[in-house]
Amino acid sequence: MFDETLFINEISKIEKKDDGSYIVIRNNIPCHIPYNDEYRQEYNAVEEYIKKNNIKVNTHIQKVYKIIDDNMEENIRSKRDELLKQADIMLMKYQEQVYLNVIEENNEYYTALLQYKQNLRDITKQLDFPDNVIFPVMPEYV
Incomplete structure (x- = not known):
C-alpha cells in the first residue's frame, strides 16, 4: 500500500530532468522517478506536492562524466x-x-x-x- 505522506516526508530535494521525470533525494539516496505506469503514484505524489506547496523545482543537470563508486x-x-x-x-x-x-x-x-x-x-x-x-x-x- 503506497503511503503518499510518508513518501513525501522522506524527500529532501527534488529536481526535474529534461524528459519530465524527477530526480529526488529520498532518505539521502538519489532516486529517479520517471513518468510511467510503474512509478505513477510516486510521480503524481511529487507533482501534487510541488503544486500544493508552490515549490520552485530546479532543473537536473546531467553530468557529462560518471563518478564511479565501487561501493x-x-x-x-x-x-x-x-x-x-x-x-x-x-x-x-x-x-x-x-x-x-x-x-x-x-x-x-x-x-x-x-x-x-x-x-x-x-x-x-x-x-x-x-x-x-x-x-x-x-x-x-x-
Missing part, C-alpha cells in the same frame, strides 16, 4: 538487507500480536508486508540499478 551496489544491497531485517521484525511483531489477540488479523496488511519484502528483493532488477534505485515504502498497520 554503490554494495551500499544499496546493504540498505536493502537492513530494510528486509526491519520488515522481518515487523512481520514477527504482527504475527505475535495477532496470536496473542493484541490486534486483529489484517490479511491486507500481512500481504502488503510480504509484497514489500519481495519488492526489496527485486531492487536489483530495476532498470537503472544501481545508478537510480527506488526503494519501496514499508506498509503501516491500519
Whole structure:
C-alpha cells in the first residue's frame, strides 16, 4: 500500500530532468522517478506536492562524466538487507500480536508486508540499478 505522506516526508530535494521525470533525494539516496505506469503514484505524489506547496523545482543537470563508486551496489544491497531485517521484525511483531489477540488479523496488511519484502528483493532488477534505485515504502498497520 503506497503511503503518499510518508513518501513525501522522506524527500529532501527534488529536481526535474529534461524528459519530465524527477530526480529526488529520498532518505539521502538519489532516486529517479520517471513518468510511467510503474512509478505513477510516486510521480503524481511529487507533482501534487510541488503544486500544493508552490515549490520552485530546479532543473537536473546531467553530468557529462560518471563518478564511479565501487561501493554503490554494495551500499544499496546493504540498505536493502537492513530494510528486509526491519520488515522481518515487523512481520514477527504482527504475527505475535495477532496470536496473542493484541490486534486483529489484517490479511491486507500481512500481504502488503510480504509484497514489500519481495519488492526489496527485486531492487536489483530495476532498470537503472544501481545508478537510480527506488526503494519501496514499508506498509503501516491500519
